[in-house]
Amino acid sequence: MKIVIMGCGRVGGQLATLLDSAGHTVTVLDVDAYAFRRLPTTFSGTALIGNGIDEEAQKRAGIKEADAFVALTQGDNRNIMAAQIAKHIFNVPRVVCRIYDPLRQEMYSKLGIEAISPTTIVAQIFKERLVG
Amino acid sequence: MYIIVVGGGRVGYYLTKALLAEGHEVLIVERNAAYCDAIIEEMGSICLRGDGCETATQAEAGTGRADMLIAVTGDDEDNLVACQVAKHKFNVPRTIARIRNPKNEILFKKLGIDVTVSSTNIILEAIEEEVPTHPLTHLLTIRDKGLEIVEVKVSPGSSTVGRAVKELALPPESLLFLIIRKDQRPLAPVPETILQAEDQVIAVTGPQSEEALRAALRGD
Numbered sequence: 001m002k003i004v005i006m007g008c009g010r011v012g013g014q015l016a017t018l019l020d021s022a023g024h025t026v027t028v029l030d031v032d033a034y035a036f037r038r039l040p041t042t043f044s045g046t047a048l049i050g051n052g053i054d055e056e057a058q059k060r061a062g063i064k065e066a067d068a069f070v071a072l073t074q075g076d077n078r079n080i081m082a083a084q085i086a087k088h089i090f091n092v093p094r095v096v097c098r099i100y101d102p103l104r105q106e107m108y109s110k111l112g113i114e115a116i117s118p119t120t121i122v123a124q125i126f127k128e129r130l131v132g
Numbered sequence: 133m134y135i136i137v138v139g140g141g142r143v144g145y146y147l148t149k150a151l152l153a154e155g156h157e158v159l160i161v162e163r164n165a166a167y168c169d170a171i172i173e174e175m176g177s178i179c180l181r182g183d184g185c186e187t188a189t190q191a192e193a194g195t196g197r198a199d200m201l202i203a204v205t206g207d208d209e210d211n212l213v214a215c216q217v218a219k220h221k222f223n224v225p226r227t228i229a230r231i232r233n234p235k236n237e238i239l240f241k242k243l244g245i246d247v248t249v250s251s252t253n254i255i256l257e258a259i260e261e262e263v264p265t266h267p268l269t270h271l272l273t274i275r276d277k278g279l280e281i282v283e284v285k286v287s288p289g290s291s292t293v294g295r296a297v298k299e300l301a302l303p304p305e306s307l308l309f310l311i312i313r314k315d316q317r318p319l320a321p322v323p324e325t326i327l328q329a330e331d332q333v334i335a336v337t338g339p340q341s342e343e344a345l346r347a348a349l350r351g352d
Contacts, residue, residue, distance in 0.1 A: 053209055055235065077185055077209040080216075084243055103187035104213070107221055 004029065004066045004092075006052030006082050007073035011098070013038030015070065020045045027061045052082040055089060063090045071097035076104055083113050133157070136198045136224075138184030138214040139205035140167045143230060143251075147204060148178070159193055185213040187221055195222040204230040212236075215245045268346045271334070281336050284349045288329040291351030298323035300348045303341035310334040 001024045005016050008030040016028045017040055026045035029052050030036065036047040050057030052071060063069065069086035071079035076099045083097040096114045099105040105117035133156045137144050140162030151158045152175065161184035162168050171179040182189035184203065195201065201218040203211035208231050215227035228247040229240055240248045262269075272281040286292060292300060297308060311325065312318045312332040319325070321333075327349075337345045 054233075055239070075209065077207070077213040081209040081212050085239065088242060089239065101186060104185070104217070107187060107217065111216075111220060 001025070001067040002062065002065055003027070003068045003070065004058070004061045004063055004086075006030075006069070006071045006079070008035040008038055008047065009072065009074065010038070012070075012072040015072065016045060017043060027066075029057060029061050053078055053085065055085055058082070058085060058090065063092060066090075066092050068092065068094040068096070070095075076100050080104070080108060080113065080115075083108075083115075087113065133199040134194070134197055135159075136161060136184075136190075136193055136195060136201045136218070138201065138203040138211070139230075140164070140171055140179060141204070141206060143204040145171065147202065148175070152178075161189060161193055185210055185217060187217055190214075190217055190222060195224060198222070198224050200224065200226045200228065202228045202230075206232065208233055208236050212240060212243065212245065215240075216243065219244060267350060268342065278338055279336055280339060280342070281334065282342065282345070284333045284335065284346055286327055286329060286331040286333065286349060290327075290329070290349075292327050292349060293329045293351075295327055296323065297321050297325045297327070300327075302348050303337070303344040305341050306335055306337040306345045306348075308333055308335045 003019055003024050004027045005012050006029045008016065008028045012028065016026050020026045020043050028045065028047050029050050031051050033049050039047060048061055050060060052058060063086060069092045071082045073079055079097040079099060083095050086092040087095040096116065099108060099115045099117055100119050102117045102120045105115045108115050135151055135156050135158050137148050137158060137160045140160045144160055148158050148160055158178055160171055160179045161182055162179055163183055165181055168179045168181045180193050195218055201215060201224045203214040205211055211229040211231065215229045218224040219227050226246050228249065229245045231237060231240060231248050231250050232252055234250045234253050237248050237250055267285060269283045270280055271283055274280065308321050310318055311321050313328060314330055333349055335345060
């Protein structure tokens, strides 16, 4: 698969690494070149400086040929906007984004944006660890 | 009308002042505590501290009964989400988003925002009018009559060069009254006057006919 990842933080960097070693064609976008230090030397994908909420940056990252787009920046709204551009403007078949705010995650899921809220998931894990 | 303004920066502040003066019920949602305090001190308790993009904050603000939500923060993505939450979660009939990147104008419309206001485009247009090569310049506005006096430059490539004034498809409420020509005395055009390249045509027109007048004089 050809996958575009927006945000090369801990999660974005790790996901890019995993997908790359699994043989997928990965392009990572980040506004800060320093973020790319998280990619291993063995990474064979593309690291591009650019803002994923800009249509031009998505085009440069090859969004038109992409099979999937993942938005993993720290900003919920940035992720939401970038995911909507990928889905509604470039018709990427699979779009997934991270939304920390559980209420916003719920609303956008209803609007057809596949969203994951780490807040809910991690809180649940901790709860189970502590009290079962 | 009950209007919610998301973002209490300069735009939000002056917008709220104007809306209050028109007699509307207004609530500002602002994240920054210091901004909130300043607004409350000056205008009374019309400011709610919180993130206007959050569903919980919008619920607290009573967005469900709002007639309009206007998002004027400095970030396009925040304005988009604030409007979408208001629209999809609280069925607000009208949402307006400020945008800074003019490219987002089309995108926001596609994503269901009713009105976008591009501050960048407005500033660009205002400056363009002051640039001498701009095809139409406002010289004077006669407000009570709804008329304006404008100057249109006939560029060398225009299809109207060499044609008589009476042949031009001028909009009905426009009147040409002066032509300033290079190295000649200014002249008052008559129907038989032939337009030349680089003519500066001064005309009186209504704001709606401005575009038609420009097109008629430049032949495009």
